[in-house]
Amino acid sequence: MSAGGNGDSGYETIIGLEIHVELDTVSKMFCGCPTRFGEDPNTQVCPVCLGLPGALPVANWKAIEYTIKSGLALSCEIAEFTQFHRKNYFYPDMAKNYQISQYDLPICTGGHLDVETDDVSRRVGITRVHLEEDTGKLIHVGGEGRIAGADYSIVDFNRSGIPLMEIVTEPDIRSPEEARAFMAKLRSILLSLGVSDCSMEQGSMRCDANLSLRPAGDTELGVKTEVKNMNSFRALVRALAFEVERQTKVLQAGETVEQETRHFDAAKNITTSLRTKEYAHDYRYFPEPDLVPIKVERAIVADMAGKLPELPDARRMRFIESIGLGAHEAHLLSDTKPMGDFFEECVDGGADPKAAANWILGELSMHLNATGLEIEDCAVTPKHLTQLLKLLDEGTISGKIAKAVFEEMYETGKLPGVIVDEKGMTQISDSDEIGRVVDAVLAENPKAVEELKAGKDRAIGFLVGQVMRLTKGRANPQMVNDLIKERL
Amino acid sequence: MKHVALLARLELSDEELDYFGGQLAQILEHIDKISAVDTSNVEPTAHAVEVTNVFREDETTPSLSQDEALSNAPKAESGGFVVPKIV
C-alpha cells in the first residue's frame, strides 16, 4: 500500500499544503537591505525592516514579477488589482507587531498542478499564491533551545523582510507520497523559473501540511491537524505518515482528533502537540496604508507568459519525442532542473543521448547518493562525461576501464583524457600485442583449451578473463574473443 | 472588550474595562451611522490616495551596522535583540 499506510483501515487521507518560498531577489521586499544567507546577526537591517517609527516600505517589483511568473506556471489567474494587508499579531519575530501580507486580493488564484506517483496521476488545485515578508529568526536560550521552557530569546532580523511567496493548495492530496511528489515538482518548476533556490535545508522552501482522515466514501472533511517543521522531503513523508497512523489509531479507538498544531521531531520520527496557549487567531487584517495598491497590466502578464522558460512537463515530452528517451528516464532527467541541464549539455556536446542518460542515472547518481552531493556541486561536469563517452565510443577505453576512470574523475575532477594518459589505461587494440598475451594464456591453461574444443562455451569466458587480467583490463574484449577462436 | 484587550496584550482593571468599554461603544455607534449612508453608486476605495504601482528596483542599499541596529535595544546578546520569555 502507499506510504499513508491507511489503505486497509477504511480511512481516506486528505492533505493540503501551505508552502513558503523565499524569493531569490538581491534586496528585501520593502527595503534595500541585502538578502544574503548566513551573515552576522542584525547586519542586514535598516529602519524599514526593523520597524522603526516613520520608516516607509516600498515594494520590490522583481518579487511581484517572480510571484506572477510562478502563478502563470501553476495555471493561476493573475489579479488585475491586488494589494497588501497588515496581518496583526504579537510575536517577537516581527519588529512591527504585524506582517505585511495579502488577504482578500492575492496576486494569483485558482491554479493547479498535476503530480504523478507510482499509483496515480492527480490534479492538485492551487487555491492562491500571494506575497508577504519573511519574519526574523529566534534563538531560544535555555530549555534545550526549544521555545517552551526557554528563559529568554534572541532575535536576528536579517531574514525579516525577505520576500516570501506563499502557495496554498486545495485539500486534494491523498497520501504522504503524493505530498512529496507535489513538493518535488513544485520545486523543479520554481527552479526552472529561477525565482528561488528552494533549499529546504536552508529554509528557503518551507512546508506546512493540514492533514485529516475521513471514512472512505465520505464527502465531508474530518478534523485536521496542522503539521509543521518538516525540513526535507524525507521529513515531510515521515511526518505525514506518522500523523496518518496516529489519527487512524485515535479514530479506531472511537475518539476524536483534536484540532491543533503539531511539530515534527525528526530525531524521534514523531509529531508532538505544541501545547501552547492557542488564542483564537484574530489577525485583524486591514489594507496596508503605507503601500499603494497594484494594477497589473494585462500586457505585462501576457509578455511574462510568453517568456516563461520550458517547464519540467514540457521538457520531459521533448526528451521523449525529440531525443528518444524512454518515459521513465525522461521523467527522472526532467524532474530536477540541474540534472536536466547536465543531460542536455552532454547531448549538445555530442554525447549519445541514451548512453548519457544511462551514465547520469546510473554511475553518476550512485556516486552522488553515496557522497551526498548535488549534481551541480560535484567534480564531474558535462564536459567530463561527454569526453568519457567519446573515449568509450572510439574504443580508446573499455567499459570496465571507463568505470575506473569515472571513479577517478569523480574524486579528482581531472578530465578523462588526462586520467587515461597518466595511468596508461588506453585500450589495447593491436592484434599482435593482444595475440602474444592470448598465446601465453592458452599455453598456460591446456585444460580450459580442451574444454573449449569439446564445445564447452563457458571456457571461453575464463580464457578472456585471464587475458583481461594480464592486460589490467585494457585489452579490447571483442578482439580477445576473436583471437582465441582464431587460434583454436 | 476583554477580547480586544487580550488581542492588544493589555491588562485592564474592571474600572478601565468600563471606561474604555463606553468609549468603544461610542465609536461603534459612530461607524453604524457611516454604514447607514447609501453607497450603492460609489466605487469602493482601496486606498486614501489615488495612486497605484509605486515600486522600487531590486537593488541593495547600505544597511545599518550591528551596533547601530542594536543601539536602542534595552538588552542585546550575541548580536541579537533579547526579548523576554515567549511562552
Ligand SMILES: [Zn+2]
Ligand atoms: Zn531593511
